[in-house]
Amino acid sequence: MKNLVILISGRGSNMVAIAEACAAEGWDARIAAVISNRSDAGGLVYAQQNGIPTAVVNHRDFEDREAFDATLAQVIDGFAPDLVVLAGFMRILTPGFVQHYAGRMLNIHPSLLPAFPGLHTHRRAIEAGCKVAGTTVHVVTPELDHGPIVVQAVVPVRPDETEDTLAARVLVMEHQAYPRAVRWWIEGLLESTEDGRIVHRHGESQALMGG
Numbered sequence: 001m002k003n004l005v006i007l008i009s010g011r012g013s014n015m016v017a018i019a020e021a022c023a024a025e026g027w028d029a030r031i032a033a034v035i036s037n038r039s040d041a042g043g044l045v046y047a048q049q050n051g052i053p054t055a056v057v058n059h060r061d062f063e064d065r066e067a068f069d070a071t072l073a074q075v076i077d078g079f080a081p082d083l084v085v086l087a088g089f090m091r092i093l094t095p096g097f098v099q100h101y102a103g104r105m106l107n108i109h110p111s112l113l114p115a116f117p118g119l120h121t122h123r124r125a126i127e128a129g130c131k132v133a134g135t136t137v138h139v140v141t142p143e144l145d146h147g148p149i150v151v152q153a154v155v156p157v158r159p160d161e162t163e164d165t166l167a168a169r170v171l172v173m174e175h176q177a178y179p180r181a182v183r184w185w186i187e188g189l190l191e192s193t194e195d196g197r198i199v200h201r202h203g204e205s206q207a208l209m210g211g
């Protein structure tokens with residue numbers, strides 16, 4: 001049974017999608033903990049109501065990123081994670097923290113990386129005149145919103161698109177893409193190529209198409 005530790009900063013809808021898929025599909029895994037840097041993160045309520053241990057490590061209580069990340073890692077490691085899942089965890093991580101979880105930490109980002117790392121991805125995609133947008137699940141490396149891609153999901157950008165309408169349709173796809181990526185990781189179905197890409201062992205499509 002694999003232990004998943006999920007880190008959130010906000011509403012936690014991707015965390016919920018993963019927890020629900022884990023239960024519905026009978027993964028050989030459990031959500032060992034949901035940890036947030038904000039005590040008001042909405043997702044903590046779902047975790048508590050569903051018997052998932054929670055913890056808060058408030059970044060404001062620390063002098064610098066190193067000190068915050070050191071305590072965060074201690075708390076995470078207390079739950080013996082096999083995989084750390086960043087699900088809307090809005091903190092820049094130090095290289096030491098990333099190294100500690102090398103190869104066992106995933107992130108989801110609301111753009112088709114390597115396009116639009118950072119914030120305001122939907123607005124930037126619309127302003128750039130992109131005709132497609134989407135989301136990326138990737139292995140976390142020290143560079144922000146970077147690292148080998150596990151799954152991408154694509155949605156069209158419509159002529160009358162707003163940031164909100166695009167965000168909503170991308171989110172629907174995130175809730176499909178992230179559970180799939182985590183399940184593949186748990187089942188050992190992902191492998192690294194010599195040139196550092198991640199491929200599915202049996203060639204299953206790592207591209208999802210949304211409407």
Ligand code: GAR
Binds near residue numbers: 013
């Ligand atoms: C998601 O859209 C996720 O891609 C994004 O935050 C949202 C969290 O939503 N993550 C990032 O921007 C990380 N760079 P959720 O709390 O409902 O899962």
